[in-house]
Amino acid sequence: MSKTIKFVILAGVIGVILGGSGSFLLTGSSDTAQPQEAKPLYWVAPMDPTYRRDQPGKSPMGMELVAVFDSGRGDSSGKGIVSISPAVENNLGVRTGEVELGPFKSSIRTVGYVRFDEDKLIHMHPRIEGWIEELNVKTEGEFIDNGQPIYSIYSPELVSAQEELLLVMDRQNQRLRLVQSAEERLLALQVPQSLIDRVKTEKKVFRNVTVYAPQGGLVAELSVREGQFVQPGNPILSIGVLDEVWVIAEVFERQVSLVSEGDQVTMTLDYLPGRTWQGVVDFIYPTLDADTRTVAVRLRFSNPDLKLKPNMFAQITIQHSEENKLALLVPNESIIRTGIQDKVVIAMGEGKFKSVNVASGRRGDSKTEILQGLRAGDRVVTSAHFLIDSESSITSDFLRMTPRDEPPMDHSEHEGMNAMDDSEQAKMNAMDRSEHQQMNADESAMPAASASAEHND
Numbered sequence: 001m002s003k004t005i006k007f008v009i010l011a012g013v014i015g016v017i018l019g020g021s022g023s024f025l026l027t028g029s030s031d032t033a034q035p036q037e038a039k040p041l042y043w044v045a046p047m048d049p050t051y052r053r054d055q056p057g058k059s060p061m062g063m064e065l066v067a068v069f070d071s072g073r074g075d076s077s078g079k080g081i082v083s084i085s086p087a088v089e090n091n092l093g094v095r096t097g098e099v100e101l102g103p104f105k106s107s108i109r110t111v112g113y114v115r116f117d118e119d120k121l122i123h124m125h126p127r128i129e130g131w132i133e134e135l136n137v138k139t140e141g142e143f144i145d146n147g148q149p150i151y152s153i154y155s156p157e158l159v160s161a162q163e164e165l166l167l168v169m170d171r172q173n174q175r176l177r178l179v180q181s182a183e184e185r186l187l188a189l190q191v192p193q194s195l196i197d198r199v200k201t202e203k204k205v206f207r208n209v210t211v212y213a214p215q216g217g218l219v220a221e222l223s224v225r226e227g228q229f230v231q232p233g234n235p236i237l238s239i240g241v242l243d244e245v246w247v248i249a250e251v252f253e254r255q256v257s258l259v260s261e262g263d264q265v266t267m268t269l270d271y272l273p274g275r276t277w278q279g280v281v282d283f284i285y286p287t288l289d290a291d292t293r294t295v296a297v298r299l300r301f302s303n304p305d306l307k308l309k310p311n312m313f314a315q316i317t318i319q320h321s322e323e324n325k326l327a328l329l330v331p332n333e334s335i336i337r338t339g340i341q342d343k344v345v346i347a348m349g350e351g352k353f354k355s356v357n358v359a360s361g362r363r364g365d366s367k368t369e370i371l372q373g374l375r376a377g378d379r380v381v382t383s384a385h386f387l388i389d390s391e392s393s394i395t396s397d398f399l400r401m402t403p404r405d406e407p408p409m410d411h412s413e414h415e416g417m418n419a420m421d422d423s424e425q426a427k428m429n430a431m432d433r434s435e436h437q438q439m440n441a442d443e444s445a446m447p448a449a450s451a452s453a454e455h456n457d
Contacts, residue, residue, distance in 0.1 A: 245300075
């Protein structure tokens with residue numbers, strides 16, 4: 001019996017020694033292997049990041065407060081930064097693009113209409129009144145040559161001017177000055193020099209005077225017929241050329257700043273598929289159409305084969321480039337437009353992203369000009385940035401309702417009011433329970449009183 005007791009005591013002592021040493025070894029290894037646990041900076045409400053507390057608890061909505069830990073960047077720089085693991089980043093399809101410093105380029109697609117080159121468009125009007133005796137041009141659209149007879153006119157005024165020239169020449173004491181004055185009058189009335197020479201040579205008056213075309217081209221407008229009476233200022237016809245044409249295009253008000261004189265232009269027409277014409281911006285009109293809110297732009301195109309005809313409808317692409325001026329450019333798809341403020345999501349590296357405000361300028365085909373908010377070399381997110389921005393907006397500086405230098409909103413008054421409401425509710429519940437118990441006691445006493453009365457009877 002004594003040997004058994006001694007054996008049990010010895011085994012217990014050995015177990016205590018081994019357990020203490022093992023505990024010391026495990027504790028030491030745990031202290032060296034595990035890092036020190038991070039302490040929360042504060043606790044916030046899940047639905048209201050401005051509600052902060054120094055200890056765990058519940059929000060005014062009854063939800064458990066969430067602990068916020070130090071991210072290692074400091075409180076000011078860590079706001080709005082979202083950390084995404086590589087696996088999640090790959091699943092979201094996050095892509096980034098670099099902020100570049102280069103020339104701004106854009107293309108404006110619009111429509112236009114072919115017009116005559118008005119610098120070479122001529123209108124013919126009579127300078128005297130008379131009758132159109134012969135009209136050599138019969139229809140609009142007819143091509144005429146330079147110097148070709150257009151019409152012959154009978155005018156008493158022209159007849160008188162010829163007679164005056166002959167009278168001056170017949171005088172014995174004729175003066176050269178008077179003859180020159182008579183000739184100049186005939187020239188001013190659009191009498192050709194060849195007819196004046198015939199009058200002087202043949203010494204006779206011609207009843208009809210023929211007017212010739214001042215240039216070759218297309219008859220754009222014909223306003224008279226044979227036998228018609230005309231007066232000074234009446235239109236006879238218009239002559240235009242087609243070897244070079246204008247195209248009047250319309251550019252929206254917001255796109256006017258993207259067009260400059262000298263920009264290259266590409267034009268296509270539906271009736272000649274596959275063919276393109278190259279031209280330039282010749283002039284930007286200084287007025288805005290109040291109905292269409294567009295500005296007219298004049299384009300100039302060469303037309304040696306006369307394929308471009310007036311009033312044709314054309315598709316226009318104006319290519320604008322500022323090679324001598326550098327701008328800060330980002331991909332168009334990286335801009336988040338909220339209607340009030342434009343934003344981009346910056347890729348900070350190591351899976352960290354942050355949404356920031358930017359001031360955007362002109363928008364090109366693939367790049368948008370950035371006026372403020374970014375630097376050359378930054379990387380911005382071009383895909384899945386809406387998801388990242390929504391996450392970053394929870395704690396981002398520019399979306400906070402409370403400024404950084406103001407303390408968090410104090411909800412103590414609301415908590416006191418909630419506590420008062422709870423106490424009042426408890427009192428009301430206690431009163432309800434006491435009244436209910438009194439009613440039950442009265443109901444139980446009524447049968448007993450009835451039974452006693454019957455017994456007495």
